[in-house]
Amino acid sequence: MTTERPHLLVIATGWQVYREYLLRSIGERFRIHLFHVAEPTWENAYITGSTVVPSTIDGPAMAEEARRLHERDPIDGVLCWDEARILPASYVTEALGLPGGGPAMIARVRDKGQTRAALDAAGVAQPRSVPVTTLEETLAAADAIGYPVILKPRGLAASLGVVRVKDAGELRDGFTFASGAKAPDPVGLDFATPLLVEEYVTGEEVSVDAVVREGEVTALYVARKVIGYPPYAEEIGHVVAGDDPLLRDPVLLHALRDTHDALGFRDGWTHSEFILTTDGPRLIEVNGRLGGDMIPYLGLLATGIDPGLAAASAACGLAPDVEPSLARTAGIRFFYPAEENTTVASVGFAEERLPDxxxxxxxxxxxGAVVSPPPAGIVLGRIAFATAVADSAAGCREALESAEGALVVETS
Known part of the structure; x- marks a missing residue:
């Protein structure tokens, strides 16, 4: 019986402050080989090998490099948590015959238009959605759906380009905003109709992080969103309760399973977003990766379930540990500058004013960074964050509000 740790290929790591906790956990039980565009730095503490590749966006080229690595040291699984790179990573899993799905399946998740079409065919409850290209098509679709509507780029993430408009006058400006939104990295998909006009549905917005193995979907964390800067959809915070009743809600869990079945997603990790309407949950979007905004970290604090180990296990075809050991509440809050084009000299917190x-x-x-609040600074306008752990959501909110009061920003 072999005792060697499974060999996991990780494609890109992202920002250290956001993702180091994942590598730290995974490195304890897995041998990690990293594909990156530069020599590793902070990652060296957790990895056993690395390859500098010309691009982590070029899926076929990475697949060839992975084949060569696989011949020398067989790879057991492939893991990627960067939205722009989950489609390129799928070329690697397909080439090596590993869990995770190939490009056709991941494209159904990555492309919000394909997601809508697949869910519509399967009868999954979701807002009405019409793909459009021109302003005239957008106006016609909004008239057919009925105002207010949501404008959304079909290939972006992190609420980039998403805006709510209440009438045709606002739609004209909203169309310019949505169609002009750009991702930091190439999307890797061609869109004949790059925008979606969607029905505006009301209710609490939540996200569900789930691990999937051989088609079995297990919801691990429910994050309740804190939305700011209307009419834009900026997520300024999240709260995760380890004993959230939605983790046992049969209607939500049924919708989650139906969503994965419709998309053909059978192995890996997903981050799905729902709005809880009076008529039941409505699927907003699905992401084929671990949630952003440190939501899995909040889940770890709240439940004790380690997201890095669970995601790595699923990637290698192993049974993940999904038993909670805690029942606490954890939250995060992001902070922004007060004015547009603020030049930041320093950002810090008055430690003596931070609660336990x-x-x-x-x-x-x-x-020296120049930042703006939304809409100019959607996501990229964040200047600091704080996380908190308490016995209740109210306790988290109170602590995070205190952290905001302790934030010290000097401008130049």
Whole structure:
């Protein structure tokens, strides 16, 4: 019987402050080989090998490099948590015959238009959605659906380009905003109709992080969103309760399973977003990766279920440990500059004003950065964050509000 740790290929790592906790956990039980565009730095503490590749966006080229690595040291699984790279990573899993799905399946998740079509065919409850290209098509679709509507780029993430419009006058400006939104990295998909006009549905917005193995979907964390800067959809925070009743809600769990079945997603990790309407949950979107905004980290604090180990296990075809050991509440809050085009000299927190419930605080910009609040600074306008752990959502909110009061920003 072999005792060697499984060999996991990780494609890109992202920002250290957001993702180091994942590598730290995975490195304890898996041998990690990293594909990156530069020599590893902080990652070296957790990996056993690395390859510098010309691009982590070029899926076929990475697949060839992975084949060569696989011949020398067989790979047991492939893991990627970067939205722009989950489609390129799928070329690697397909080439090596590993769990995770190939490009056709991942494209159904990555492309919000394909997601809508697949769910519509399967009868999954979701907002009405019409793909469009021109302003005239957008106006016609909005008239057919009925105002207010949501404009959404079909290939972006992190709420980039998403805006709610209440009438035709606002739609004209909203169309310019949505169609002009750009991703930091190439999307890797061609869209004949790049925008979606969607029905505006009301209710609490939540996300569900789930691990999937051989088609069995297990919901691990429910994050309740804190939305700011209307009419834009900026997520300024999240709260995760280890004993959230939605984890046992049969209607939501049924919708989650039906969503994965419709998309053909059988192995890996997903981050699905729902709005809880008075008529039941409505699927907003699905992401074929671990949730962003440190939501899996909040889940770890709240439940004790380690997201890095669970995701790595699923990627290698192993049974993940999904038994909670805690029942706490964890939250995160992001902070923004007050004015557009703010030049930041320094960001910090007055430690003596932070309550005991604060887990960590961190700046998110370097001195000299020029940042703006939304809409100019959707996601990229964040200058700091704080996380908290408490016995209740109210306790988390109170601690995070105190952290905001302790934030010290100097401008130049």
């Amino acid at each position: 419930a604060i887990d960590q605080v961190s700046p998110m910009v370097l001195p």
